[in-house]
Amino acid sequence: MGYKKDMSKYENLEGWERCGFGEQLDRWAEKYGERTAVTDSEDEISYMELKQKADCLAAAFLRKGILKGDKVLVQLPNRISFVIVFFALSKIGAVPIMMLPAHREAELEGIIELAKPAAYIVVEKYLGFSYVPMANAMKEKYSCIRHIFIDSESGDISGMIAETCGENGAFPAVDGYETAVLLLSGGTTGVPKLIPRTHTDYMYNARMSAKRCRLDSSDVYLASLPVAHNFPLCCPGLLGTLDVGGKVVLASATSPDDILDAITEEGVTITALVPAMVTVCMEMLEWDEDYDISSLRILQVGGAMLEDSLADKIIEEWPCKLMQVFGTAEGLLSFTSPEDEGSLIARCQGTPVSxxxxxxxxxxxxxxxxxxxxxxxxxxxxxxxDGYYMAEEANKKSFTPDGFYRTGDKAMWTKDGRLRLGGRIKEQINRAGEKIMPSEIEAYLCRHSKIKEAAVVGVPDETLGNRICAFLVTDDEAGIDLQEIHRFLREIGVAAYKMPDQIEWVETWPLTSVGKIDKKALERMAQEK
Ligand code: J2J
Structure with a gap:
């Protein structure tokens, strides 16, 4: 056992509260009542209705045998049911595992083996993909999964809410220092890592973020990214906005036109984007004059390196404040302030939020x-x-003996006392804000019968930040091209965002002085092609 965080040390902090998310929702319902809490492309829900539906669903979960402490895979896109499910699980002390809609069998299996979830809540269909066969296959393969709950118009989730409505069951007591949610870490080394966040620390995370954004009840927050991500969920995101009584808009397809439409129609005041999406949105704004983004007060940009030139361009062209956001699902958040000068905002990622x-x-x-x-x-x-979920070995590498998390990021203090990020130290590809470990893709590629060895690198790319290039050693190149690689990876169930963008062949590897594959040399080779 390594260092253990002493939560009592933080009890006097403003915004720190030993309380569960279920109880928070009850208080918000009391305070904000009929105000709109969340809207998606189909519906809207008030604070009071959200509480009522979460209560009904929580009672239904209990009745189905979901227990306090059970882990539950949640794979839902940006829609109101995501929010109801989150609070219903919180109310009974069950712990959602925040899968992304993009995840497929390969990602699910790693997580299921690690966390042994008792249930799997899944959307029926989203962006053309049917999730139910995949969910059934997981239930078949893993006996820990006792239930699958399907979310669709007439599916299990809405049915369960209707069935138990009006019942006022007693819920198990939930302590704020218990785990509220398991977030996915991008920094997996083949073996996935889960990030346990407690109710108290996660609420504090949302509050400190909201404070830095000067968020209040007049704000309209747009979740432009999949809301299972830490950034739109809690920085300040969905949870920070609900805490101040604002309105959350969920962009359902999380595509640029979807985002710009929502800003135009809903009078959005704040949203969060990764740099690659800012670029596409700016292009769309240039050729379509019907969009109106004048309601925006703050544009948060984070998740990947924001080039100085793009930062300058945002400050020049967008009608709002740019807020640079450095964030990690493991915790630490550092934002610029709305009051900072533009010239400062453009060149740093601000100061820690607490x-x-x-x-x-x-x-x-x-x-x-x-x-x-x-x-x-x-x-x-x-x-x-202070540690990943059930990962003693990984924790020894990712944390110092006195409990500091090693981000693996290069950073410096500027002369104005701000943080400035400078790229990665550890091997990790950042493709349009999604984090990918090369070793994970290498392992998948080596499962192909024709591939003998594989080395994957991130190559600087103007639009994506990094593109994924796979170098392969094969006996015979015939029959393997990018299309075949994609087909193969899809077949074994790998998320689309992890597909290589480029493949190259080598006969022998360039080696470093200590005999390891020289990935820097591969990066240069990929760039020259
Ligand atoms: C450079 N790299 C950055 C930035 C994150 C808010 C925003 C982002 C995340 C996130 C998040 C960066 N410049 N401004 O959770 O709440 C890279 C770093 C970091 C890793 C964390 C949030 N902002 N990064 O991206 O857990 O490499 O969280 O260690 O997915 O993203 O990734 P993740």
Whole structure:
């Protein structure tokens, strides 16, 4: 066992509250009543209705035998049922695992083996994909999954809500220091890692983010990214907006036209995008004059390196404040402030959102580096985890003995006392904000009968940030092209965002002085092609 965080140390922080999300929702319903809490492309729901439906669904879950502490896979897109499910599970102390709609069998299997979920809540169909056969196959293969609940117009979730309505069951007591949610870590090394966030630390995360955004009940927050991601869920996102009594709009397809339509129609005041999406939105704004984004007050951009030139362009062309966001699902958040000068906002990722955040930037020997020098960013604090879920080995690598999380990111302190990120230290591909470990893709590729060896690298790419290039050693190139690789990966159930964008062949690997595959050399080769 490594370092264990002492939660009592944080009890005096403003915004820190030992309370579950279920109880939070009850208070919001009381305070904000008939105000609209959430809208999606089909419906809207008030705070009071949200509470009532979450109560009904929570009672139904209990009746079906979902117990406090049970893990539940949740794979729902941006729709109101996601929000009801989240709070219903919170109310009975069951723990949602935040799968993305893009995930397929390969990702699910790793997570199921690790967390042994008791149930799987899945959308029936989304963006042309039918999830039910996949869910059934998982239930067949893993006996831990006792229930599948399908979310569709006439599916299990709405049926369960209707069935138990009006019943006022007693729910198990939930302590704020218990795990509220398991987030997915992008930094998986083949073996997936889950991030346990407690009710209290996650609410605090949302509140500190909302405070930095000066969020209040007049704000309309648009979830432009899949809401199972930490960024739109809690930074301040869905949860931070509900806490202040604002309105959350869920962009259902999370595509640029969907986002621009929603901003235009709903009077959105704040949204969060990754840099690759900003670029596409800007292009669309250029040739379609019907969009109106004048209601925006803040555009949060984070998840991947924002080029200085794009930051300048946003500041020049968008009618709102740019807020640079450095975030991690493991905890640490650092944002610029709405009051900062544009010239400052364009060149840094601001300051940590909590006064109790401890941040260090260190060299290879874990010694602090001076201002203006890049090192690895480490963090510890009220809402940063002290370990991944059931991952003793990984925790030894990802945390220092005194409990600092090693982000694997290169950062420095600027002369104005702000953080500036400078790319990754650890191997990780950031493709349009989605994090991908090369070793995971390499393992999938090696399952192909014709591939003997594979090395995957991220190659700088103007629109994606990184594109994925796979170098292959094969006996025979015949029959393997990018299309075949995609077909194969789809067949074994790999999420679409992990598909290589480029493949190259090698006969021998370029090696480093210590005899490892020289990935920097591969990156250069991929760039030259
Ligand atoms: C460079 N790299 C960044 C930035 C994240 C808000 C925003 C993003 C995430 C997120 C999040 C970056 N510049 N501005 O959870 O709440 C890269 C770093 C980091 C990793 C974390 C949030 N902002 N990154 O992206 O857990 O490499 O969280 O370690 O998915 O994204 O990825 P993730």
């Amino acid at each position: 006064p109790a955040d401890e941040v260090k930037i260190v060299d290879e020997e874990d010694k602090a580096v001076p201002e203006g020098v890049f090192g690895e960013l480490l963090s510890r604090g009220p809402y940063t985890i």
